[in-house]
Amino acid sequence: MNLSQIPVDALPGVGEQRKQDLAELGIHTIADLLAHYPYRYEDYRLSDLSQAEHDDRVTVRGQVFGQPSVRWFNKKKSRMTVKLDVDGVMVNVIWFNQAYLKDKIRAGQTLVVSGKWDRHRLSINADRTFVSQVEQEKHLGRLEPVYSVTSSIKMHWLRKLIYEAFTQYGREIEEILPQELRERYKLIPRAQAMYYLHFPKGKKEGMQARRRMVYEELLLYELKLMWLKKITRTETEGIAHRFSDDEVEAFIAKLAFPLTGAQRRVVEEILSDMKAPHQMNRLLQGDVGSGKTVVAAIALYANYLSGHQGALMVPTEILADQHASSISKLLAPFGVNVVPLTGSMTAKERREALGQIQMGLANVVVGTHALIQEAVVYRDLGLVIMDEQHRFGVKQRATLRQKGGAPDVLHMTATPIPRTLAITVFGEMDVSTIDEMPAGRQPIDTYWVKKDLWPRIVNFIAKECQSGRQAYVICPLIEESEKLDLENAQEVFEQLATQLAPIRVGLLHGRMAPAEKEEVMRCYAENEVQVLVSTTVVEVGVNVPNATVMVIYDADRFGLAQLHQLRGRVGRGGGASTCVLVADPKSEMGVERMRIMTETTDGFEISRRDLALRGPGDFLGVKQSGLPDFKLADLNEDVRVLEVARTDAAWLVNQPDFTTRPEWRPLVEYLRENQLETLKLD
Template identity: 70%
Template sequence: MNLDATAVTEVEGVGSKRAKDLASLGIHSVADLFAYFPYRYEDFRLADLTEAAHDEKITLQGTLFGTPSTRWYGKKKSRLTCRMQVQGVTVSLVWFNQHFLKNKLMPGQTITVHGKWDAHRLQMNVERVFLSAEEQQRQIGRLEPVYSVNASVTVSWLRKTIAQAFRQFGGEIQECLPQALLTRYKLMERARAMMLLHFPKGWEEGRQARRRMVYEELFLYELKLMWRRRLEKTETAGIAHSIDHQRLDAFIADLPFPLTAAQRRVVDEILMDMEEPERMIRLLQGDVGSGKTVVAAIALYANHLGGYQGALMVPTEILAEQHLHSLKGLLEPRGLRVIGLTGGMKAKERREAMGQLQMGLADVVVGTHALIQEAVTYRNLGLVITDEQHRFGVKQRGLLREKGQNPDVLYMTATPIPRTMAITAYGDMDVSTIDELPAGRLPVETYWVKQDVWPRVIQFIQKQCQEKRQAYVICPLIEESEKVDLQNAQSVFEEIAQELAPTRVGLLHGKMAAAEKDEVMRSYAANEVQVLVSTTVVEVGVNVPNATVMVVYDADRFGLAQLHQLRGRVGRGSGASTCILVANPASETGVERMRVMTETTDGFEIARRDLELRGPGDFFGVRQSGTPEFKVADLMEDQKVLEVARADAQLLVKSDVLWEKEEYTPLRRWLQAFENAASIVD
């Protein structure tokens, strides 16, 4: 029986009305019902009062004494109290709006109660009470599943419905993992694990059930990624670049600064990929200022030595201009022709650039999304590099790849991502990491100040401007409203412009047209504007070496990764730089963010702390990158399992047993279904 195709109405007690209610939770089939796991359990094991934590839910059993009393508040609200002897201690029990229990509570009676424990007052706010001996015997020691529900579905009804589904269809749950993996990791069978994850008989059984389902979930996800990568690489023949390593080594030796060990490592990884006949699909991630552009230049030069054109796509025209300037300086002395192609170019310039690409007169092109327009053709595109890849959609990145005959692809990002996030968000790519900054780069001094010292911040900016330096002042997006956003920026801009006069202050906000934004940034980069007030995050990658001050107003409204990116806009020149976080955090999380920013400048450490504070679902930038929402697995808690599952999936896809052995038939069918679904989406 295919439980995915078995409608939930097949479960006794679920009619069309109830089916609609379940559909509101995303439950349509019996398989969906089985996979709708609880997010926590009510623990009905009897607690030891000496170990019971304050404000936690616990279960107690004891003997009542004295007479219960009821106090009324108005006509309908009541507070029922009585006392109970538990483990030699007198405990107060409180029920709200359950006055009808008064006549059922008798002195000398043994009862069991469950609720929130106040250790200071030796008092429990009772949520559940079990009066009969039979009821207590049945309930004590149980772990009761609690599900995420809505107004249409109650936890108790869903609990009963899932139990009924197991009675009817539990025997139809098919095993999907081969016996070899079950034996290797001592995993319980799938049907038993699913049953015990809903209705564990004890914590150890529940833990083992979860261990089995976490591994399955992560393994199947990684298997899907490995399979997708295999199809990508084997079904589309790539370019086996023939690289003159002698000339490439000479190019690297002539760079104005030596490569770091991390840069050398990732260059070797990239070159190894480029020389293979399979297409390179690699993500290069590195902290702000780690030297990704130089690595890109080396890859583009190697691509040229193999006889191919290269393209670098960036999200904005100002970034395109800066990368064009950098690559011209590095590559043109070696005889390469480097050109730009952006939407802001004049029609004649664009036609000339497109003609050079088509005829092969240009070796490298740097541009915005203009590179992927239909009219743009390349003579022999061999390498595509996308900078700040998360700023482009999947379709946009794919269009540039299609401009050549399966060119190698290198994605770059300056948003450091912890390894567990990288191998889920970008699991179908190889990941290279530059985890070292170039020697001599000064760390940015970071300070957290309260808003009442704002006048001193203004004085500091003024002093820096008098020394011919520049500053950024960033305002947060206060509401999802451009109007409010704009008013906030405008008021800060006007205040700063008045206080710093005659220093020239610029303004950048969300309602500006792209051309206006680029013009403001050009003025700032040219030092025609000394202070830039902005409501939006200043473009990642913008390089203004003369800027030495970054002020972030209401800094607690930003995530850690955003704050780190903003801080990376300064400290790019030879002068000492400062980041000032102005904030009066209203929450402990806000305080912790400020503390982290002042303690470290390591982007990978900040990314790890950000993941801890915000959780995988809200981690900066990853949701738009396609990080999955796992039903059971937790990327923080289950890092080791993820690594193991990934290695297992990688080995299996490369081996013959997946395609030949009988016990792998369910996995083959699962991959076939995935492949069919992917082709439908495409």
């Protein structure tokens, strides 16, 4: 029996209104209901107060000593107390705003209460009270599940409904894991695990159940990724690039600097993929300034030698202009025609660019999301590179991948992704990592200062500029806001233009016309402007080696990844560089971000700690990243289980009889139900 096909209103007591109420929780079928797991449990097992720690939640049973006493405050709020003899210890029980209980409690009565234990005062702040013997027998000694509910669904009703679902359909829960995996990891049966997750007898049963179901959840997810990866390799025809290794080496030899060992390694991985007949789908990650652009240029050159066009898509026009310029400088001497394509081009410029692309005269196209518009027709697209790929939605990425006949795809990011997330979110990709910085990259000293030191910061900026260096000053807003008390770029620009005169100060923000932005960046790049006041439009990719100072105002309003990206705009030349974080954080998380930034400049360590601070959903942005919404698995806590599940999934899908062995059939059926249409069943 397939429980995912039985509607939830098959249960007694679920009419049309209840059906709609449950739908708000994503519960449509019996399978959905059984998989609506509790997020915590109320522990009504009796506690030993001699072993309980201060502020622990406890449940006790004792005899009432004396009559309850009630004090009223403002005729609405109350505080009721009574003495309770718990195993010879006189405990003071306190209820806030529950004066109605006074008439139910009498001296000599046996009472059960749950709440926070104050060990110093021998008191309990009670939030649950069981007065009658019937109530006590019903709840005492149990772990009661607590579910996500809506205002129209009461907790006790949902508990009863889930229990009824297990009573009627529990025997129909089908096992999905092969016996060999269950035995290998000593996992309890699926039906038993699901029941224990809702109604554990104790901690041991709950841990066994969670362990079993977390492994299943991660295995099924990784199985989908491994199967997609396999069919991409075996069934998706790609371009087998043919180019001369000697010509690629000649290009590398003429670079102004030698490649690092890490750059060499990832270049070999990428070129090997390009030569293979399947479509490349690779993620290249590396810290700010690790040299990803040069790697991209080498791949684009190899693609050009193979006779194909290449496309490089970036998130902002400033970055598109910068990449078009830098890539052209590297490739133009070798006969490669690099054409920019952005939304701000004039109609004439756009027509010319589109014509060159369609006729194949444009060997490399660099642009923003304009690259995926319907009017852009490529003659022979062989390689697609997406820089800062996490800024593009899944649909945008897919659209560019589909331009042309299955071009190779290289995703790049300077926001290093912890291994856990990389193998989860981008599990269908191969991952290359540049974990070595080029020689000559200067360490960046980072300081956190309060706003009252602003005059000293201005003096420091002036001193650096007078010695021939340049500075960035980053602000979170463009103009003054009544809602947020933050420094804004316009106001800071006006202040610094006066305070730093005759040092030239420029202003850059997203609302400026493209031509204005381009002129400001040109002036800054050529040192005609010494201080650039900007919003986060300079966060990614902007490269001015002479800049040695990065000041970030209201730094606690930025995320760790943004702060690290901004800091990476300096330290690109020969001089020592400084990053100053100006902030008066109002939250503990804000303080922690400032502390982390001053302790390390390692982007991988920062991303690891950022993930721990914010959780995976906020770390990447669930909508953009495609991060799965796991019901039980925690990507911080269950790293080891994830890696085991990934290994097992890869082993399964690569077995020649994976789709035909009877014991693996439930897994194959799962893949089919998840719309992996290319899966063939015998």
